[in-house]
Amino acid sequence: MIAEPSAVRVLIVDDSAMIRKVLTMGLSRDPDIEVIGTASNAAAAEAFLSRETPDVVTLDIEMPGLDGLSFLKTYLRDRPVATVVISGHSGRGTDIAIEALRAGAVDVIAKPTVGVGSGLDTIMADVAASVKAAARSVARPGARMHREALMRAVASRPAQNTPSLRLHPKDWLFAIGASTGGVRALSAVLESFGPDIPGIVIVQHMPEDFTNAFARRLNGLCRIEVREAAEGDRVEPGLALIAPGGLCHMSLVRMGDDFRVRLTEGPPVCFSRPSVDVLFNSVAVASRGRATGMILTGMGRDGSEGLRQMRASGARTFAQDEASSTVYGMPLAAWENGAAEDRIPLDRVADTLLRSVGQGARGPGDNKLTAAQPGGWPT
Incomplete structure (x- = not known):
């Protein structure tokens, strides 16, 4: 019983x-x-x-x-x-x-x-x-000690850049979504980056006003620039933009060769505003496959459908693994619906993002896996 x-x-x-x-x-x-x-x-x-x-x-x-x-x-x-x-x-x-x-x-x-x-x-x-x-x-027995060890490992080791990344950082962007436990995970990842990286757009579930404090704190710790996103912001290499908490959704639109931020009112999506799904869905359209999506720790399912759309567009897509996640909800949902092509421990997230740029965009057909394979593309 x-x-x-x-x-x-x-x-x-x-x-x-x-x-x-x-x-x-x-x-x-x-x-x-x-x-x-x-x-x-x-x-x-x-x-x-x-x-x-x-x-x-x-x-x-x-x-x-x-x-x-x-x-x-x-x-x-x-x-x-x-x-x-x-x-x-x-x-x-x-x-x-x-x-x-x-x-x-x-x-x-x-x-x-x-x-x-x-x-x-x-x-x-x-x-x-x-x-x-x-x-x-x-x-989970030992889970907290394992995460603490990973945090120390990430903080002590900078991510490894690639030659192809330094050549064309503007040709790519990173889109990251996180919720519960995401502040520590994002801090560890962003602090390991050097300035020669693609632009980054982030949704971290957080109350109004807290995202600005988070961005300011990270900007003082990172080698890249970090700030809270504003309407019309241009996504640029070496810059991370964090969606404002609580009041609106953040999406991207393409204007010529640039990606621009749009902040729009609307009801919560997946009980969240801003929503990772809203951002990822826009990246799937605007980036034409030249992007990498990453879902980090968090509860719920927000981001799993948007990441699935990114993968269908030809983008590279990943989710944090269970052992290093504070809450294994959002990453699990992205794995179970075939949105994520692989599950990545926190201490490999930054390197995985950088390596994905060197590998180049892939067409939607290249991403399809068998339905029976974990993380595969549902039929």
Whole structure:
């Protein structure tokens, strides 16, 4: 007889009594989640964790005394518990939240901007989904240690360029999609690139305002330029453009020899705005096969259909492998529907992207595999 899966055990850490109450009530509605305690500051959280072992901690970043980022770095990072950051939209709050994600937090969720009652159902659905995804990220034995080792390996080794890449960087572009766990994965990949690379367009699922902080942080760490995309931006070699979070979709259009960014309103696609599918579908049309698509860690299916369209156009397409993914949802969907031609560990993602340029575009017929083969093209 198969045992019923146990509920995800959650500790809520926030200095606001109202936020603690709202999170407790909202998460407790989900039968798969059990709130086992709350704490108003880092000291109370540490005392609780000395007695209990939750699966997930939801962590406020801006707290009196020891702030959430310091608590994460000094106490939570090496424990078998996943952290979901609950952060405000202030400039300082978004900057610290990005640093928390780079330090090992699994996801970041924005607090309500106009009272806790505003959009509460949507907010709590996001929090519950992130909590359950975070719990899965530490459920596999040794998974966290393996990912940490890969992060260190990627950070210490620059990607290897190719002669053909240096000759024609403008003739190609990279399109990358990521969600839960993507901040650390993208950071590791982008920091390994030198400036002589094709232009990069990125959708990272993240709340409004957080993508700008993420782009600014990466721009200070990378040898390439990184910024939040704006309407009409031109995709250029050595430049990574990150779609603005929360408000609009990002797509590409071809104008002569250039690729230009379009930001458009519209409903969420695959529960996401911006959507990886929207970006990838536009790249499939605009690039005429001279592109590489990569889906990194994340929950859900966003990007799998768009990557499939990219592969049909002749583009090279890949997905992160399970062992190195924080959450193996989006990459798995892209593999199962035949969108990804191969699964790549994180420490090989940058090199794989660079090598794909040297291999040149392939026609759609060259990409078709047998339907029975994993990762093959469905018939």
